[in-house]
Amino acid sequence: MSETSFTPRVFSGIQPTGNLHLGNYLGALKRFVDWQAMDAETIYCMVDLHAITVWQNPTDLQKSTRELCAGFIAAGLDPEKSILINQSQVPEHAQLAWVFNCVARMGWMQRMTQFKDKAGKNAQNASLGLFAYPALMAADILVYHATHVPVGEDQKQHLELARDIATKFNHDYGVDFFPITEPVIEGAGTRVMSLRDGTKKMSKSDVSDASRINLTDDADTIAKKIRKAKTDPDALPSEVEGLSDRAEAKNLVNIYAGLNNQSVEDVLVDVGGKQFSEFKPMLVELAVSKMSPITTEMARLMEHQDEIDKILARGAERARAITAPILRQTYDIIGMVPPAPF
Numbered sequence: 001m002s003e004t005s006f007t008p009r010v011f012s013g014i015q016p017t018g019n020l021h022l023g024n025y026l027g028a029l030k031r032f033v034d035w036q037a038m039d040a041e042t043i044y045c046m047v048d049l050h051a052i053t054v055w056q057n058p059t060d061l062q063k064s065t066r067e068l069c070a071g072f073i074a075a076g077l078d079p080e081k082s083i084l085i086n087q088s089q090v091p092e093h094a095q096l097a098w099v100f101n102c103v104a105r106m107g108w109m110q111r112m113t114q115f116k117d118k119a120g121k122n123a124q125n126a127s128l129g130l131f132a133y134p135a136l137m138a139a140d141i142l143v144y145h146a147t148h149v150p151v152g153e154d155q156k157q158h159l160e161l162a163r164d165i166a167t168k169f170n171h172d173y174g175v176d177f178f179p180i181t182e183p184v185i186e187g188a189g190t191r192v193m194s195l196r197d198g199t200k201k202m203s204k205s206d207v208s209d210a211s212r213i214n215l216t217d218d219a220d221t222i223a224k225k226i227r228k229a230k231t232d233p234d235a236l237p238s239e240v241e242g243l244s245d246r247a248e249a250k251n252l253v254n255i256y257a258g259l260n261n262q263s264v265e266d267v268l269v270d271v272g273g274k275q276f277s278e279f280k281p282m283l284v285e286l287a288v289s290k291m292s293p294i295t296t297e298m299a300r301l302m303e304h305q306d307e308i309d310k311i312l313a314r315g316a317e318r319a320r321a322i323t324a325p326i327l328r329q330t331y332d333i334i335g336m337v338p339p340a341p342f
């Protein structure tokens with residue numbers, strides 16, 4: 001089956017679990033905006049059903065979902081151009097996920113590193129939802145017949161599983177129905193690391209707030225976190241190879257490159273030979289100039305929650321015009337009797 005037989009359609013999502021950070025921005029959000037600018041058909045989702053695979057306080061979940069929607073818009077997503085939704089308002093995601101639960105194999109799920117990381121040592125006590133997470137993610141993508149999925153590098157394994165599910169479904173039912181989706185993992189920001197430990201991913205759930213730059217941080221906080229970011233005593237190299245065993249230096253240069261839309265090579269041409277005492281103020285200035293307008297706009301939008309709710313409702317209506325027929329076709333393929341008119 002060839003991907004080109006499907007209209008290019010971009011889908012991606014972020015969990016509304018609070019602490020939206022620079023990694024989510026560079027690895028996902030900023031690239032969502034780039035796809036929108038390319039006039040692709042773009043659908044972006046607050047994946048609230050994914051969020052509850054681990055415990056969420058209901059009041060916080062509602063707030064985080066609206067805050068994430070505000071973050072999407074503040075970062076440059078236009079609800080007229082892109083379809084913005086929260087997953088639970090488009091029931092076909094969960095309905096197709098059930099079908100995929102019956103296509104995916106236990107062994108496939110057991111290999112998922114995110115499950116192992118999040119379940120930790122007490123896997124028996126993890127929710128069934130956390131185990132089945134990648135089947136829901138495959139449904140999120142395939143219920144739109146999405147062809148391109150921009151994500152950070154941590155999601156690569158889940159996207160490969162979505163391809164396996166699509167392939168197995170097509171093979172089992174002898175159809176050419178689900179596209180084999182392209183992961184789009186490219187650029188300097190696909191793996192932003194903790195500011196406290198360059199070997200650990202920047203993460204919402206890191207107990208240290210100093211490890212990440214939150215999209216809600218003000219300019220002073222951003223500056224303080226960058227000034228305190230872990231580094232080494234050496235000057236920056238002029239060649240990429242010089243960063244290979246310097247995790248923290250590599251991370252800060254990557255962040256600079258991602259924020260400035262440059263390659264790491266080009267950044268090093270400008271900053272090679274500089275000490276961190278000189279480079280960090282440059283990074284502070286760049287980060288504040290890029291992040292502060294987003295923070296300010298998010299705060300403004302959060303004062304108009306009714307507008308956010310209307311955007312989500314309208315997004316769901318537009319989304320369902322795509323997802324309902326695809327789910328119906330799926331049900332027809334697998335032999336579910338359709339409702340008869342009466």
Ligand code: AQP
Pocket residue numbers: 013014015016017023024025026027028150151152153154155189190191192193201202203204205206
């Ligand atoms: N550090 C990162 N660098 C680049 N991209 C990242 N993403 C997440 N962290 C980084 C990308 O952000 C998108 C949304 O991710 P998510 O909401 O599914 O959250 P996550 O991956 O669970 O984010 P965290 O911060 O890592 O949360 P916790 O701490 O709960 O595990 C995805 O495209 C992801 O690749």
